[in-house]
Amino acid sequence: MSEALLRATGLRLAFGGVRAADGIDLDVMKGEFLAIIGPNGAGKTTFINMTTGYLKPNAGEIAYEGRRITGLSPRAIVKLGIARSFQLPQLFLEHTVEQNVALAVAARMGIWSPLAPLLRPSHRDEARDILARFGLTAIADSRADALNEGARKLADIAMAVALKPRLLLMDEPTSGVAASEKMTIVETLVNVLRDAKVTAVFVEHDMDVVERFADRVAVWSQGRIAALGPPAEVLADPAVQREVIGIERHPTKEAPHA
Amino acid sequence: MKRIEPILALALAGAIIAAAVAAPWLRFVLTIALAKGIAVMGILLLLRAGQVSFGHALYIAFGAYTVAFLAPRVGDAVVLLPLAALGAGALGLLIGLFVTRYRQIFFGMLNLAMSMVFYSLLEKLYHFTKGSDGIRVEIMPVAGQALDRIAYEWTIFGIALGLAFALGLLLRLYLASPMGEALAGIKTRETRLEFMGVPARGVLLSAYVLSAMVGGLGGALIALTSRHVTPLLAYWTSSGELVFIAILGGAGGVLGPFLGATAYELIRVYAAASFADAWQMILGASLLLVILFAPGGVWGMAARAVGGRGR
Numbered sequence: 001m002s003e004a005l006l007r008a009t010g011l012r013l014a015f016g017g018v019r020a021a022d023g024i025d026l027d028v029m030k031g032e033f034l035a036i037i038g039p040n041g042a043g044k045t046t047f048i049n050m051t052t053g054y055l056k057p058n059a060g061e062i063a064y065e066g067r068r069i070t071g072l073s074p075r076a077i078v079k080l081g082i083a084r085s086f087q088l089p090q091l092f093l094e095h096t097v098e099q100n101v102a103l104a105v106a107a108r109m110g111i112w113s114p115l116a117p118l119l120r121p122s123h124r125d126e127a128r129d130i131l132a133r134f135g136l137t138a139i140a141d142s143r144a145d146a147l148n149e150g151a152r153k154l155a156d157i158a159m160a161v162a163l164k165p166r167l168l169l170m171d172e173p174t175s176g177v178a179a180s181e182k183m184t185i186v187e188t189l190v191n192v193l194r195d196a197k198v199t200a201v202f203v204e205h206d207m208d209v210v211e212r213f214a215d216r217v218a219v220w221s222q223g224r225i226a227a228l229g230p231p232a233e234v235l236a237d238p239a240v241q242r243e244v245i246g247i248e249r250h251p252t253k254e255a256p257h258a
Numbered sequence: 259m260k261r262i263e264p265i266l267a268l269a270l271a272g273a274i275i276a277a278a279v280a281a282p283w284l285r286f287v288l289t290i291a292l293a294k295g296i297a298v299m300g301i302l303l304l305l306r307a308g309q310v311s312f313g314h315a316l317y318i319a320f321g322a323y324t325v326a327f328l329a330p331r332v333g334d335a336v337v338l339l340p341l342a343a344l345g346a347g348a349l350g351l352l353i354g355l356f357v358t359r360y361r362q363i364f365f366g367m368l369n370l371a372m373s374m375v376f377y378s379l380l381e382k383l384y385h386f387t388k389g390s391d392g393i394r395v396e397i398m399p400v401a402g403q404a405l406d407r408i409a410y411e412w413t414i415f416g417i418a419l420g421l422a423f424a425l426g427l428l429l430r431l432y433l434a435s436p437m438g439e440a441l442a443g444i445k446t447r448e449t450r451l452e453f454m455g456v457p458a459r460g461v462l463l464s465a466y467v468l469s470a471m472v473g474g475l476g477g478a479l480i481a482l483t484s485r486h487v488t489p490l491l492a493y494w495t496s497s498g499e500l501v502f503i504a505i506l507g508g509a510g511g512v513l514g515p516f517l518g519a520t521a522y523e524l525i526r527v528y529a530a531a532s533f534a535d536a537w538q539m540i541l542g543a544s545l546l547l548v549i550l551f552a553p554g555g556v557w558g559m560a561a562r563a564v565g566g567r568g569r
């Protein structure tokens with residue numbers, strides 16, 4: 001766990017007057033589960049967006065396996081082995097869950113075959129295998145626009161996993177999921193990711209989830225990393241409790257994109 | 259439904275052949291319907307991505323004029339058809355590189371603009387195109403065989419029917435392939451494609467080039483059948499007609515364009531013969547009825563009649 005898979009140095013990005021990243025240095029270690037917590041609007045999603053090439057930082061750089069990836073397109077970055085999931089699941093709504101995942105499999109294997117079916121045996125088997133690991137077999141044939149929020153979240157992540165990434169960035173994997181389902185979903189997720197030996201970064205608001213599943217926690221506050229370390233240590237810090245957990249107890253302003 | 263589709267296709271082909279044999283004057287109408295059906299498959303392809311082209315008559319006209327220009331030099335329908343398709347495909351690639359940057363209304367209107375530019379060129383370059391007089395296409399040999407008029411018309415009819423079948427089958431495979439399903443993904447979640455490493459524009463461009471090729475092919479068949487090409491082929495109303503047929507037929511399956519085109523041409527012929535002044539009103543009313551009561555088009559109605567669903 002000593003080797004950095006992803007290394008961000010001096011990352012800066014401002015939207016108007018808001019500094020989403022104000023000199024971020026952050027290493028993601030190979031094999032770890034790193035949780036990013038912090039108040040809404042702190043810049044957590046911005047970090048995912050910068051890492052996946054959706055946003056370009058004003059300054060600083062991100063290196064993946066020692067290679068600079070700032071300035072590359074989302075497409076090029078996916079090909080290097082970095083996938084993401086979304087806070088608001090981005091599914092192909094008119095396709096079934098199985099087709100959604102098979103499309104991700106095809107995206108990895110090469111989609112430029114105009115005559116062989118998407119659901120050819122190899123793609124279908126792999127899609128079904130992934131759905132089985134996520135416990136989604138029962139809804140494989142449901143249309144994506146007919147799912148509940150928990151299933152949608154999992155299907156969204158299943159698509160990212162089908163890309164066989166080495167680094168997976170998840171934006172609030174448990175937000176919108178019913179509290180009763182939450183732990184089961186995260187448990188499933190963690191098992192799948194451990195089996196696939198995927199390094200994961202996840203933005204999270206639920207401290208129980210963080211405490212139980214993260215190897216390390218980074219506290220993102222006003223564009224800076226206010227604290228970084230094992231969950232037990234970081235979450236016990238009074239300053240962190242005041243700044244992050246305190247705010248979480250008053251969920252008055254829930255911005256759709258934190 | 260998918261399994262019944264080939265049977266329905268055979269039934270439709272049988273009905274078309276029977277009608278063409280029973281009423282020789284219908285042969286012309288039905289050949290045109292098949293040609294338009296082939297072109298409308300291109301509209302269907304773009305509709306999969308949620309995009310409507312209001313300018314695809316451009317490719318019909320391009321294919322038709324390719325035949326008209328090259329007929330005196332090449333003079334064989336079997337050579338002219340692939341030339342028209344390839345030429346239209348090349349033009350589609352050129353224009354597609356530009357228009358596939360845009361979506362929705364901008365995509366539709368840019369296509370319209372392109373087709374109107376082509377229309378103006380056909381009108382104004384009288385020296386080459388004979389302007390609105392158009393160009394006559396003589397009866398030509400097919401695969402080296404010199405034919406009399408009747409045999410020629412039957413042969414073009416047969417080629418149109420054969421192409422409709424072959425291309426319908428290919429389109430069906432294409433739509434179920436990763437490229438086709440990614441195309442449908444553009445309609446609902448284009449950005450997700452990019453985050454999966456799939457170039458959405460490339461997917462749309464491929465479909466656009468294919469749609470231009472079938473447009474060119476349809477246009478070439480129209481030129482070989484009507485044996486007279488005019489700039490009106492590229493006029494915006496002709497593009498509108500293609501979208502009209504696509505909606506009339508239904509976008510659910512590859513049979514839709516052919517059901518739509520046959521229905522369209524037959525309604526037009528019979529309405530024009532029975533109510534000369536009101537045929538456009540009758541066409542409009544039929545489309546209105548289809549949109550109100552059968553949003554899946556003729557294909558959707560057929561699908562429901564045999565107990566499946568349109569898609």
